[in-house]
Amino acid sequence: MDIISIIAPMILVFFGYTIGSTRIITGGNEALVERLGKYNRKLEPGLNFIVPLVEKIAIEKTTREQILDIAPQPAITKDNISVEVDAVIYWRVFDWVKAYYEVEDVEDAIGNLVITTLRSAIGRQELDETYSSRSEINKTLLEELDKATDDWGVKVLRVEVQEIKLPDSIMESLEKERAAESEKQAAIFKAEGEKQASISRAEGTVQAIEMIAQALKGQSNSKEVLKYLVAQRFVDANQKLGESNNTKIIFMNPKDVSEGVGELLEEDTHISDERIGNGSN
Structure with missing residues (x-):
């Protein structure tokens, strides 16, 4: 028998066995080897060898950081308000032996655990607190998830609650409340402005009357002229007040006003005469 025909099959078997x-194993990955159906060892990144037919690679998975995006989930706050909340989890597997053999689907298990823990954390907070203490919620979730996933060979690195959304009905109520508050503030500012304007007009009227009284002092018909001017200003003021829809109007008798001013004018004239008499003495 030719020796080549004997060696050739042996060489083929050797190369086949070697291949x-x-x-x-790719960098950043880790592989688990099973021998006869049982876990045997890990394979690190680089060139590795297994025993054909006896050993097989069960899984090859990454050990790098991964992101798990949780879709919006319904939750109820401590003050019994329904909200929708979503979150992003940053995690990695540090031990694929635990992650593969201790839990059926590690990513699915993490997702379910996140949802349960997230709802529980929101349920311990009132609605206002969920917005003001977002960082505290993230910290609580991180601590609880990291502790719970340690037995799975998983390390939770960060937890970020993305959005806490109120139902549309509550959002509409809040919008109406904000609109009503804005209208209330606008009405207050308008009323305050009208009040200041009224005070300014009143002060101007007083100053005008004083100036007119000084100008008319010493004239024989000064009282009659002053009474007429005061009555005319009173009528004009009432007419302007009557044009306002938001003003409560209290009408006074212009005759009483003008007579009162006349009395003040007489008193002022009398005081002036006394000062002149005392000066002459």
Whole structure:
């Protein structure tokens, strides 16, 4: 028998065995080897060898940081208000032996745990607190999730609550409340402005009357002229007040006003005469 025909099959078997036993693990990954159906060892990144037919690679997974985005989930706050909340979880597997053999689907298990823990954390807060203490909620979630996932060979690195959304009905109520508050403030500012304007007009009227009284002092018909001017200003003021829809109007008798001013004018004239008499003495 030709020796080549004997060696050639042996060489083919050797190369086939070598190729079949060679495994290259990508950087950042980790592989688990099973021998006869049982876990045997881990394979690190680089060139590795296994025993064909006896050993097999069960999984090859990444050990790098991963992101799990949780879709909006319904939750109820401590003050019994329904909200929708979503979050993002940053995690990585530090031990794929635990992650693969201790739990059926590690990512699905983490997702379910996050939802349960998130609802529980929101349920311990009132609505206002969920907005003001977002960082505290993140911290609480991180501590609880990291502790719970340690047995799975998982390290939770960060937790970020993205959005806490109120139902549309509550949002509409809040918008109406804000609009009503804005209208209330606008009405207060308007009323305050009208009040200041009225005070300014009143002060101007008083100053005008004083100036007119000084100008008319010494004239024989000064009282009659002053009474007429005061009555005319009173009528004009009442007419302007009557044009306002938001003003409560109290009408006074212009005759009483003008007579009162006349009396003040007489008193002022009398005081002036006394000062002149005392000066002459």
